[in-house]
Amino acid sequence: MSTANDIPIQGGAAHGNVRPILFEVLHALDKLLDDDIPTTIDLAGLPFGPGELEKLEAALGHGELVAQLNALGTSHIRETAYPGVWWVEHRNVNDEVTGRYIEITRFPEILSSQDADIGAARARLRETFE
Amino acid sequence: MKYRPTVGEILQAKGVSRRGFLKYCATTASLLALPPSMIPRIANAIESARRPSVIWLSFQECTGCTESLTRSASPTVEGLIFDAISLDYHHTLQAASGDQAEAARHAAMEENDGSYLVLVDGSIPTGNPGYSTIAGISNVDMLMDTVKGAAAVVAIGSCAAFGGLPGADPNPTGAVSVQDLVTDKPVVNVPGCPPIPMVMTAVLAQFLTFGQIPDLDKHGRPLAFFGNTIHDRCYRRPFYEQGKFAETFDDEGAKAGWCLYKLGCKGPTTYNACATVKWNQGTSFPIESGHPCLGCSEPKFWDKGGFYQPLSTGHFGSGATVAGAAVAGVALGAVAAAAGRRRKAKYTKEA
Ligand code: SF4
Numbered sequence: 001m002s003t004a005n006d007i008p009i010q011g012g013a014a015h016g017n018v019r020p021i022l023f024e025v026l027h028a029l030d031k032l033l034d035d036d037i038p039t040t041i042d043l044a045g046l047p048f049g050p051g052e053l054e055k056l057e058a059a060l061g062h063g064e065l066v067a068q069l070n071a072l073g074t075s076h077i078r079e080t081a082y083p084g085v086w087w088v089e090h091r092n093v094n095d096e097v098t099g100r101y102i103e104i105t106r107f108p109e110i111l112s113s114q115d116a117d118i119g120a121a122r123a124r125l126r127e128t129f130e
Numbered sequence: 131m132k133y134r135p136t137v138g139e140i141l142q143a144k145g146v147s148r149r150g151f152l153k154y155c156a157t158t159a160s161l162l163a164l165p166p167s168m169i170p171r172i173a174n175a176i177e178s179a180r181r182p183s184v185i186w187l188s189f190q191e192c193t194g195c196t197e198s199l200t201r202s203a204s205p206t207v208e209g210l211i212f213d214a215i216s217l218d219y220h221h222t223l224q225a226a227s228g229d230q231a232e233a234a235r236h237a238a239m240e241e242n243d244g245s246y247l248v249l250v251d252g253s254i255p256t257g258n259p260g261y262s263t264i265a266g267i268s269n270v271d272m273l274m275d276t277v278k279g280a281a282a283v284v285a286i287g288s289c290a291a292f293g294g295l296p297g298a299d300p301n302p303t304g305a306v307s308v309q310d311l312v313t314d315k316p317v318v319n320v321p322g323c324p325p326i327p328m329v330m331t332a333v334l335a336q337f338l339t340f341g342q343i344p345d346l347d348k349h350g351r352p353l354a355f356f357g358n359t360i361h362d363r364c365y366r367r368p369f370y371e372q373g374k375f376a377e378t379f380d381d382e383g384a385k386a387g388w389c390l391y392k393l394g395c396k397g398p399t400t401y402n403a404c405a406t407v408k409w410n411q412g413t414s415f416p417i418e419s420g421h422p423c424l425g426c427s428e429p430k431f432w433d434k435g436g437f438y439q440p441l442s443t444g445h446f447g448s449g450a451t452v453a454g455a456a457v458a459g460v461a462l463g464a465v466a467a468a469a470g471r472r473r474k475a476k477y478t479k480e481a
Pocket of ligand 1: 360361362364365366367368370388389390391395396397398417423
């Protein structure tokens with residue numbers, strides 16, 4: 001046994017957080033389809049035990065779309081096996097997780113090109129013609 | 131007055147894209163325990179916020195609080211919150227020393243009169259003023275002089291918030307906390323030994339974003355982080371409810387991850403966010419590593435009996451109530467949780 005990571009974590013993950021969150025996701029899908037209201041669940045405030053976050057991630061699974069954002073560190077944005085349910089993970093430049101969210105939306109806002117950046121892009125491109 | 135750029139201007143100058151900015155705002159919302167729906171409001175507020183001046187004073191302390199904070203302030207999203215403040219005076223981090231350093235403190239105070247933040251780590255000796263001096267100035271004099279024009283004071287760590295280790299019995303230096311001395315300014319306490327870096331960052335982010343200090347509990351701690359006990363949010367809680375306790379550090383219960391109450395865990399009476407925010411970039415917290423909570427964010431935690439004595443020995447606040455249930459080993463959580471809820475409701479009302 002050479003590092004802390006080699007020590008097996010025991011005690012199971014019987015903390016009961018996965019099911020309530022999946023219920024919350026289900027209600028959020030209702031809201032999205034019926035009222036066109038997106039929801040974001042911030043996973044930072046939830047008291048996950050060892051292995052529980054991984055259980056939740058596995059329960060939601062992987063879908064068709066994966067995106068990577070490179071701004072102030074890497075962010076991974078991917079649709080889960082449930083269309084409309086996105087797993088969003090922000091990391092800093094040291095590759096440490098700074099935020100984890102489940103977004104229930106058609107398209108996570110952070111993936112859209114932003115007006116401020118589009119404006120700057122237009123100016124930059126224009127300069128190349130001058 | 132020196133031009134103080136807005137946070138939006140600072141980020142722009144660093145080449146941060148709008149997407150990067152939205153990521154920054156999402157992190158800030160998480161930090162402040164605000165719902166993600168607040169992100170647009172946070173974005174508006176942060177963009178136009180002016181860079182606040184911060185003066186950091188270190189008194190009777192071990193520098194652990196600064197260590198904790200600077201470990202979190204590498205060039206990261208959270209680190210940008212630090213780039214967004216102007217740290218005009220900090221003994222450990224500043225390059226200037228002696229008269230030059232004191233001149234920087236006075237210049238920051240004059241330029242930002244009425245709007246700067248004072249951060250303090252360490253307790254203040256009130257016995258012989260010679261116990262702790264900086265540039266020949268006693269800690270009391272430096273504190274009282276510096277807070278005169280401050281908008282608010284943040285006491286970082288249990289020493290500044292409650293007297294901490296220097297104030298532990300028999301308190302040889304007559305150590306007191308910031309709030310014992312500063313009574314005419316808002317004082318935010320961010321206790322912990324050390325405090326969770328993210329909580330320190332959050333208080334700064336709140337001030338930066340909304341220009342105000344967060345809602346506080348009766349000990350002056352931000353409710354967003356100190357509104358629940360460790361026990362309220364502990365992942366071992368189901369074992370507590372079932373009466374399954376580790377009796378020694380190497381028994382079967384300890385190996386199976388059972389509740390650490392009988393090994394002295396102070397989680398039921400300790401208000402802090404370790405169980406959710408965690409430590410070392412969110413890796414774990416003491417209980418997850420198999421060690422009971424010491425209760426380091428509570429006043430006078432050094433003087434409350436042995437760290438490995440169960441709360442049933444009664445030194446820690448509501449110990450007797452919680453212990454009664456624990457020893458019986460049945461329906462334990464209900465008692466502590468109800469006590470916790472009552473306490474929280476009371477604090478919210480008082481805040
Ligand atoms: S007593 Fe300690 S280990 Fe047990 S559930 Fe409470 S906080 Fe967790």
